[in-house]
Structures are given as structure tokens and as C-alpha cells.
Amino acid sequence: MASPVELLSLSNPVFKSFTFWVGVLVIKMLLMSLLTAVQRFKTKTFANPEDLMSPKLKVKFDDPNVERVRRAHRNDLENILPFFAIGLLYVLTNPAAFLAINLFRAVGISRIVHTLVYAVVVVPQPSRALAFFVALGATVYMALQVILSAAF
């Protein structure tokens, strides 16, 4: 088995691919905050008294556009962050490069699609469900491989 020295080096194509997709997904997640802010200013929906820009405004928590972006963002926390942890451990199990790289691609692309059809342009179901389950399936597969490699 390869040593962690080689596995966590950018000369390992599996680690390189993981690194690339984590970078892309981190940027994508951080953009959700800005997308929320855009919706807050557009709809004048602020959650804190100190954020109100006019004495005529009041705090508001129920704008559907703001809440939609927040739900998409929370879904990222629930799915992308566990992928970051399990993906790194999966790299350390020294998986076959072709499979691993395509799993990372599947997670990366499907989570971007999930955001687009959920919070940017609302597309009818099952588009969001499909994007959700592709990433979920790939992450569960990696987690099972990690458990198997550690359990025996």
C-alpha cells in the first residue's frame, strides 16, 4: 500500500482531484452567504435590528426568497461538509484513481446543479432530488469503503 506521503501529495491524481473539488465547493458554499445578502437587500428582509438601514424597517424572518437560499445553504452544510471529511479519509484508503476521481466529480457537479435548480432558477422536481441523491450516493459509497478499510 502507498504511504500517506504519496497519497496526500499533488502528484497523486486522486488527491489532486479531491483538492480541486473541495476548493470549488468551498467557494460555492461561501457564495451562498452573498446570495442570501443579495436577497435580503432586494426584499429588505433583515434578521437583526442593527442591520436595519432605515427607522421605518422592522426585522423580518419569513421572506420566501431569503428562506429559499437559506434552505439551499443549510443543505450544503448537511451534505458538502461531511463529504470534505470522508473524501480525505477515502483518499487515504488508496482507491482506484478512475473511480475515485469520478466520484469526486459526481459530488462536485451535482452539488453545483443542486444550488442552481434550488436557489438560482427554480426548476421543477425531480431535478433537485436527482442532484441531491447523486451526491448522497457517492458520499455514502465513500463512507462505506472507509468503514470497510478501517474495520478489518
Add this chain to the structure above:
Amino acid sequence: MASPVELLSLSNPVFKSFTFWVGVLVIKMLLMSLLTAVQRFKTKTFANPEDLMSPKLKVKFDDPNVERVRRAHRNDLENILPFFAIGLLYVLTNPAAFLAINLFRAVGISRIVHTLVYAVVVVPQPSRALAFFVALGATVYMALQVILSAAF
């Protein structure tokens, strides 16, 4: 001190145990989404207009069964995800194997118990509080060890 080569190898029993419990907890966390979906369909509580399966339904945000699972899920984000980060760094401080392995077990088992008594079968307090504090205490201990090893 052992080098990262050995510390992040599955031949290191501490890393092996960490890897196992991260895998188990990732699966557990991802199941929370499915548990939320089950409650949504059971109680016909959907948060997005495009999710409604009949024109008679309206979006709903206040079903107590759905919200309970969502609170348990959010509690996982708040506690399990920081454990993933600090656990890996704790492995890299080369801790005594017996202690480290039992800390990982304590976090893993107590977070599973937390979900069971919170979102599956509601058990009276202090069961949830106890499960919460066992995992919190173990994680804080690891974080303090990591800070100490890095501060001097």
C-alpha cells in the same frame, strides 16, 4: 515523535479507529436527511412549492415531527463536524492509543444515542443532555490537547 507517514496510516490503531468512527458518523448524519424526508411525506409538510405533490397542499414549516428531526440534524452539524476536524489534528499529535481510541468511541456512541433519544424515540431528559455532554466533553478535551501541542 512519529512522523505523519505512520500517524495517518491504517496500521496506526488510533487513525484506524478515527477513520472507522468518522465513516459511521457520516452515514448517521446523512440518514438524518432521509429521516426528515420520511417525516415530511408522513405529515405532508413541504417547504418548497415545487415539492408539493398535490395542488391542494400548501408549504408548511411548523410540523413538530419534522422540526424535531431538523433540530437533531442541526445539533449534529454543530457537534460532529467540529469533531471531524479536531479528531484528525488530535491523531497527528500522536496521543496514547488507549485514551484516543476510547475518546473516539465515546463521541461515536454518544452521538448515535443522542439521535436515538432525540429524533427516533423521544426519551425524557436527562438522556439527551447526557449524550450531548459526553461527546462535547471528549471533543473539548481533544481540542485542548491540540492547542497545547501547537502552542509551545
Add this chain to the structure above:
Amino acid sequence: MASPVELLSLSNPVFKSFTFWVGVLVIKMLLMSLLTAVQRFKTKTFANPEDLMSPKLKVKFDDPNVERVRRAHRNDLENILPFFAIGLLYVLTNPAAFLAINLFRAVGISRIVHTLVYAVVVVPQPSRALAFFVALGATVYMALQVILSAAF
């Protein structure tokens, strides 16, 4: 380029600094749960029937003090957890020590300030916005560096 052996060792000042700030920020995040609990007991605002300590109380979800701490905590999940993932990968790109250490410091200090001005003593804007954007900017910079190092 240095090997992962050296990069993930505490004798690498960049990794040492990263380790220190992750430890500090994990403790800070976990304290948010206790701060929420303090506010819950102070205002007798409990979200679960089994948490009510007197038959006269009812579940409540809209106390502004509790909700403020919960918003600060969620903001931590959205910003600090992605930093943990991208920071580790950034260390593995072998960045210049002076820059990297100051980026980690910027994230660590600005996220502590963010909590203080949001959830401990409310300070008028733009203090919270500034703290937010310092950490966001540093994290985005690291993510772009990680993407660049992995893309070519």
C-alpha cells in the same frame, strides 16, 4: 516541494499555526451551544416538550436573545467549517509561512470578533460585517490558491 511528512508535522510553523487556530475555533464554536443554553434558561425558551422544567411552560421558538445566538452559531457553521477543510489543503500546498500564518490569524481573530459583536455585546454595524468579510476574504484566497495548485 516539501513532502506531506514535513508539511503535516508540528515542526512546520504553518501547520502548527493552523492546528492552534483550529483548536481555538472548535472551542469557540462549542461554547455557542452553552451560550444558547444560557439564553434558553434565562428566557425559559425551550424547543422540546421534554425540556420543559415546569408544567406551566410551553415550547417557544421566537425569543430574540436565543435566536440571535443561534444565528451567530449558524454563521460559524457556514464559515468556520469550510475554513477547516480548505486550511488543511492550503497547508499541503506548502505556502509561504509568513502569509499563511497571518491568514490563519486573520480568520481566527475575526471570527472571535464576529461572535463578540453579534452574540455577546451587540455592536452597531459595520463591525459584524467587517469581521465577517475579513474571514471570508482570507478563506476565499486560500480556496483559490488550492484550486490553482490542483488545476495545473
